[in-house]
Amino acid sequence: MLVHFTKMHGLGNDFMVIDLISQRGRLRDADIRRLSHRNFGIGFDQLLVVEPPRDPDMDFRYRIYNADGSEVENCGNGARCFARFVLDQRLTTKREIRVETAGGPLTLVVADDGRVRVDMGAPRFAPETLPFAAESDLPVHTLDVAGETLEIGVVSMGNPHAVLVVDSVEYAPVLELGPLIEVHPRFPKRVNAGFMEVVTPHEVRLRVFERGVGETLACGTGACAAVANGIRRGMLASPVNVTLPGGTLSIEWGGEGHPVFMTGPAETVFEGRIIL
Known part of the structure; x- marks a missing residue:
C-alpha cells in the first residue's frame, strides 16, 4: 500500500500528516512506532490523520497518534499544522475550519500571514x-x-x-x-x-x-x-x-x-x- 504523506512542524514539534479522505490506508501501532523512528523511519513526535467528520457540523475529523502508537485527545501545534495542511492540499477553501477531536471540537483560523489561531476550548480543572x-x-x-x-x-x-x-x-x-x-x-x-x-x-x-x-x-x-x-x-x-x-x-x-x-x-x- 503506497501512501502519500507530508512532514510538518510547529515550532519544532514535528508531525507526519496523512490525508485519509482522498486516499485509503490503515496504520497499526507497530507501523506508527516504525515510522516515528528518527533513524529507521521518517521521524516525528506525532502522526496526524485527516478523516471525514462524523458530525455534519464539522469540516474534518482530526486524529492524533503519539510516537509510541497511542491515540491522544488533542495537540495544539498539530492543530495549526492540520489547518495549513487541509488548505495547502486543497481539501478545503475555508480559512475558518471546524474539526472534531477525541478531546472535543476545535476552531482553526488561518491568517493571511500563514499563522494559525486556534480556539482550544475552555480549560478544565476538575x-x-x-x-x-x-x-x-x-x-x-x-x-x-x-x-x-x-x-x-x-x-x-x-x-x-x-x-x-x-x-x-x-x-x-x-x-x-x-x-x-x-x-x-x-x-x-x-x-x-x-x-x-x-x-x-x-x-x-x-x-x-x-x-x-x-x-x-x-x-x-x-x-x-x-x-x-x-x-x-x-x-x-x-x-x-x-x-x-x-x-x-x-x-x-x-x-x-x-x-x-x-x-x-x-x-x-x-x-x-x-x-x-
Missing part, C-alpha cells in the same frame, strides 16, 4: 476531567515523586497536563522528573508534565515532557495549560507569550468558562510517499 486522583479542585495540588513533594497545577485541555513552576527551565529536572510524573499512579491515563518559569506576568518559558513521546521542542496544549494555571494562581495576566525550545506562542485566556486562544506558526518541511 481532577476527574484529566483524570487525576484528588478529593477536590484546587489551583495547586501536592504530588509525591521520588521522595520529593512537588506542587502542581492540573489542567485538561482535552488532554491532561501537570504544571510545575520552576525557578529556571534551563536547570529544571525535566528528563528526571518528567517520566516519573507521566506515569504517576494518580494519573491513571498518564499525563503531560510542563515545567514553567515565570519571567513577567505576560511572559513565561516552558519545557514539556509529553506522554508517549518524551520532551518535545514545543507543546501547544502544554502552553495553554501552563498559562491557564498561571492565571488561575494569580501569577500571570492575559495575553502571555510562551517561549518553548522551538519558539514562541501567544496565548490568550479570559478566565473561568472562557476558551483559550493559541496563535503560532505551522510549516511544511517536505512531502513523500511510503509503502506500508
